[in-house]
Amino acid sequence: MSYLKGFVVTFRQIFQRRVTTPYPAEKREKPERLHGRHVLGRYEDGMEKCIGCELCSGVCPANCIYVRGADNPSDTPISPGERYGFVYEINYLRCIHCDLCVEACPTGAITETKMFEFSFTNRNDAIYTREELLVDKESGKPKQLPWEDWREGEDLMTSGWLRATSSSGDASYEGQIAWSGDLGYGIRKAETGQSDSTPQEEAQ
């Protein structure tokens, strides 16, 4: 009768719990350090963090970032430094979301958000320009493009925080704040380090 054992096994599966999430209708919580699309951050006074140094462009293994720096206009400075990035383009047909640009950035200007649902249908739309990447001047929230699929609250707490490769990932940086403040959110709390296995809550 061992022939029938297999039938019992398959029959039992019918009544077991499904782990599948009906994706577009319902979304699972994203991992803490998910690599999604980039944003360019601003300081708390609304100044752009990017200084147009092109380090991100240089480190990018996929050659997807194009940056041109320019001198700040002396009467209306855009960034607190000497120069600012006046052209900043990321080609998402090339980007592999490795976050090396985030590591390379000396001012913490470029960071990756958790938002990954941006299926554009046009090659031109694949190239995100400076205006599209910059967070809003007033609220500090990233700009939503028409083809991007966001859910409520996903655009909060996106910018400024070095999600993927924060220096606190290194044990010696545990408890230290290695980043500047963000428009709308202030200075983020230090990470507790990787010894703490439970994902820590962000500073509210």
Added chain:
Amino acid sequence: MIIASDPLLSSDIGLSVIAVMLLKVVIAFALLMVSVMLVIWFERKIVADMHNRVGPSLAGPWGILQTLADGIKLFFKEDLLPERADRVVFRLAPYLSLVPAFLSFAIVPIGGDFTNGGDGTVSIFGHRTLLQVADPPVGILLFLALSSIAVYGVMLAGWSSGSKYPLLGSVRASAQMISYEAALGLSMATVFLSSGTLSTSGIVSGQATWNWNLLATGVIPFVIFVIAGTAELNRPPFDLVEAEQELVGGFHTEYSSIRFALFYLAEFMNMITMSAIAVTLFLGGPNGPILIEQISWVWPILWFFLKVLAFLFTFVWLRATLPRLRYDQLMDLGWKLLIPASLGWFLLIAALNIGKDRGWSTFLVVPIGLIVLSLAALLLNGAIKKAKDSNLNAADLSEISEGSNQ
């Protein structure tokens, strides 16, 4: 000559009789189409459940309209005709699959009260008629004939594609379907013996008092019928004909668009028809207790559909559980087990029937019959073993001779 035992056709055939006939045809057609749609959904949903998946869930409530969506999609796809295909046969083959699938459903009684001496007729617009499109006296033979024609659909589809995988698939299909048809027919023959008729309504009315053929023929023919029927349908675990992993889909590799949809339709229609025939032959068709008198005509139809549903579930269950057979195992099962077993059982039942007529004691007929059958089984086993051994020896010899040549 009696054309049919349907009381509808025994009186004068007027316009209203033709209208009732047409109504029955249309209802059978629509019923089969809708049930195919639901069965495909049912199969996908149940298999998904058995795999711990969700299955189709977006089109309509619980994804029930998934088949419709797929059908519409297929309809608008490009209809490809391979360059090396035999154009006429290639176009004809799907219909050779589809039409027999439709026609064989016509002889299945799907309702009607056969219990308490009822003749299974219902009244439609004042005409007494059976709840089946046709009731030819040859009944089940017609089904066998049609299922043989369906083999042509699969065979010619593969042959006319002008491509190697479909050809392999069709060669497998014709070998498999022909060899299993023998076992199928022999297991049916025991039913004819115990019912004494070939007509489907006759077979059903013979099982009206819970004396289902399942027990009357001794379960074995039923088991053989289900196995051979599964093989005949090319359903897993006998789906070598369309084995995706080996043959890229088998006979319908080159088919696309609506022609592919027709094959798909025919396959599931055959599944329903085979279940319906099995219910008719072995499980008493629409017979069952009538629980509420007021709607007495509903119950036989309900019982029929429940029984068919049980079969459909079994087919899905088989698919979710069993791995595909190897081709030689398939042929072994068919020729060396199913055909001899069904033939032996057929002889036993025949002996019992004759014994009853002649007034021989059943207690004598059964042991003698079993002894004869087991002797025959031993003989067959010995012959098979001998053949295998000599095959092995021949293989050894050729290996040795090859070795000495090097």
